[in-house]
Amino acid sequence: MKNAQHETGTAAHAHRVVILGAGYVGMAAAVLLAARAKRRDDVDVALVNAQERFTERMRLRMAATGRQLAELSIAELLAGTDARFVRGWVTAVDPDAKTVRIDDDQVLPYDTLVFGLGTTTDSAAVPGVEEHAHTLSSAEDAEFLAERLARFGSGTVVVAGSGLTGVESAAEIADTRRR
Numbered sequence: 001m002k003n004a005q006h007e008t009g010t011a012a013h014a015h016r017v018v019i020l021g022a023g024y025v026g027m028a029a030a031v032l033l034a035a036r037a038k039r040r041d042d043v044d045v046a047l048v049n050a051q052e053r054f055t056e057r058m059r060l061r062m063a064a065t066g067r068q069l070a071e072l073s074i075a076e077l078l079a080g081t082d083a084r085f086v087r088g089w090v091t092a093v094d095p096d097a098k099t100v101r102i103d104d105d106q107v108l109p110y111d112t113l114v115f116g117l118g119t120t121t122d123s124a125a126v127p128g129v130e131e132h133a134h135t136l137s138s139a140e141d142a143e144f145l146a147e148r149l150a151r152f153g154s155g156t157v158v159v160a161g162s163g164l165t166g167v168e169s170a171a172e173i174a175d176t177r178r179r
Contacts, residue, residue, distance in 0.1 A: 014044040018100055018110040019083075020090055022049035022074045023057065026116030034081035045083040046108060048100065049074055052087055055139055057118075061169040063142035065176040066150065090117075136165060149177065 017033060019026050030047040037043035054072040063069050075085045088102035093113070100108045121137060123129040134145040149157070157177070159170040 014042045015111045016109055017043065017045045017112045017114065018108050019045070019047045019114040019116055020100065021116035021118055022047055022054060022085075023116060023118045025118075026114070027054065027074070027077065029114050029116060030078065030083040031081055034078075034083035038082060043082075045081075046086050047074070047078065047083055048086045048088060048090060048102060048108070050087070050089045052085075053139065057136070058164070058168075060136040060139065060142040061165065061172045063139060064136060064145040064149065064169065065172050066146045069139070133160070136169060149173065152177075 019030050019033075022030070026047060026049070030045055033043070034045050037045065052074055054074050054077055056069060056072070059069055078085050086102060086106075086108065088106060090100055090102060091104045092101035093099075094101070095113075098110050098113075100110060100113065102108060119137075121135045123133065123135065134148065135141050136145065157173055159166050159173065
């Protein structure tokens with residue numbers, strides 16, 4: 001951790017920023033904040049994510065149709081910045097103590113906490129979704145869907161959602177499955 005010196009010569013801790021989630025928002029926050037604090041020793045930036053691989057969610061539609069995506073390492077993307085990568089699951093946040101617990105065995109203190117944890121799909125809320133639908137939330141989801149589509153004979157594929165991911169996924173699937 002970086003330390004700053006007061007005029008009296010006593011050390012004070014750097015302003016600790018902990019960013020939870022290394023999707024587009026978390027990565028952007030870490031890189032931009034680290035760039036702004038470059039060469040300053042009074043700011044410490046830590047980016048926490050459960051996986052080391054950066055998931056380009058906007059490109060998962062391509063992986064779902066069998067196209068290969070680049071393997072992007074979060075640690076490598078942060079190289080050259082003053083942000084550090086902490087791999088692990090967030091298991092608790094204590095706003096009174098200003099700490100985040102990682103994997104139940106590591107505690108990160110913070111002065112500023114940024115939530116960039118993204119979204120998840122509640123596939124259990126609607127009957128039949130878990131058995132018959134696929135999500136595009138991770139690279140693993142996209143690879144599983146690609147395998148399923150490769151084995152799929154004839155029929156109809158329904159894409160639920162008309163946001164960017166839904167529209168681009170529908171177009172990608174239609175383009176690669178013209179039959």
